[in-house]
Amino acid sequence: MPKSDFNAFELPEDSTSLRSLVLELLSKSDAQRKQTEQLQVELVRVKLELERYKKWYYGPRADRLQSDHDVAQMLLSFAEAADQKPINTDDLPHPAEPAEELRRVKRRKAGAILPTLKIFPSRRMSMS
Numbered sequence: 001m002p003k004s005d006f007n008a009f010e011l012p013e014d015s016t017s018l019r020s021l022v023l024e025l026l027s028k029s030d031a032q033r034k035q036t037e038q039l040q041v042e043l044v045r046v047k048l049e050l051e052r053y054k055k056w057y058y059g060p061r062a063d064r065l066q067s068d069h070d071v072a073q074m075l076l077s078f079a080e081a082a083d084q085k086p087i088n089t090d091d092l093p094h095p096a097e098p099a100e101e102l103r104r105v106k107r108r109k110a111g112a113i114l115p116t117l118k119i120f121p122s123r124r125m126s127m128s
Contacts, residue, residue, distance in 0.1 A: 012018055 012021070
């Protein structure tokens with residue numbers, strides 16, 4: 001709101017200045033009231049247009065859906081009906097084949113096994 005030329009504590013002393021100040025404030029008030037009425041008319045027009053679009057898009061159900069609660073209730077009843085229907089197995093994702101498991105083999109040191117083996121005969125060969 002733009003500031004007036006007069007401060008609230010510095011009101012003019014003469015009646016003509018006070019009269020002009022009051023008339024100016026009344027005209028601003030009337031202008032704001034007219035603007036408010038125009039905006040309310042525009043709001044009603046937009047709501048009517050929205051109702052027409054709802055009727056066009058949803059058909060007869062648009063008359064029943066007046067609030068967000070009604071829409072939520074419709075979605076809830078749809079979900080309950082969908083839960084009661086049997087599940088088509090073709091719609092389920094197929095289980096993936098299990099990946100081959102890699103086995104870890106513990107490797108032993110070759111030098112550690114040889115002294116424990118007693119099956120080899122110990123003979124020395126001479127190269128003569």
